[in-house]
Amino acid sequence: MKDIANCPRCGQIFVKALRPICQHCYKEQETNFDIVSKFMRRKQNRMASIREVHEKTEVPLEQIHQFVREGRLLTGHFPNLGYPCESCSSIIQEGRLCTSCSDQIKDGLEKVNKEKEFELKKEEERRKERASISTYHSLNDRFNKK
Template sequence: MKDVANCPKCGQIFVKALRPICQHCYKEQEANYETVSKFMRRKQNRMASIREVHEKTDVPLEQIHQFVREGRLLVTHFPNLGYPCESCGAIIQDGRLCSSCTDNIKGGLEKLQKEKEFEQKKEEQDRNKRTENVTYHSLNDRFHKK
């Protein structure tokens, strides 16, 4: 049996085949894309920001972000378009995180790796000290008469 699901946008039950939304919401989304696309194709609008596109077309910001994220609106043609970083909300044009958030994550991972290496070295040194300081005594020394 096919996957039956509720549309995440409108809640209507639909057969989930090619799209994650129902046919009605898909048609609405495509109409919104056409509206934005026509607006952006006009020469005077090519430098418009996301906010301006939203205000002039009445298309929700989230959908415009989605069109840019999916590559349907190319940032090479429309340099002022973008979508928010998933961590801090700064406007980006590719990926999921801005360079600042990416650097923070990489720095944190490097710090954790260095701490792990330090702990491993410390444990190894402790093990070496324990094996060096071991003293063995013979039982024969106790019974020796002086």
């Protein structure tokens, strides 16, 4: 049986088969894409920013961001289009994070890995130290007192 869900945009119940939204919202989304696409295909509009596209077409910013994120509006043809970084909301054209957020995460992971390596080395040194300290008891004292 197909999954039944509420449309995240309008709340209507629908059978979730091919898309995550209902048929009505899908048609509305495609209409909005056609509006944006036609606007962007005009030569004088190719350098328009997201804000300008939103103001002229009245298509919601989130949908324009989604079109760029999905690759439906190519940033190679329209260099001023982009969508927000998931961490800091600066405008990017590919991926999920901007380079500075990505670098911050990488630096954090490297720092954590170095700390783990340091702790492992420290533990290894402690283990070696414990192994080298052995106590030996002599039985000679017992036998020599006869």
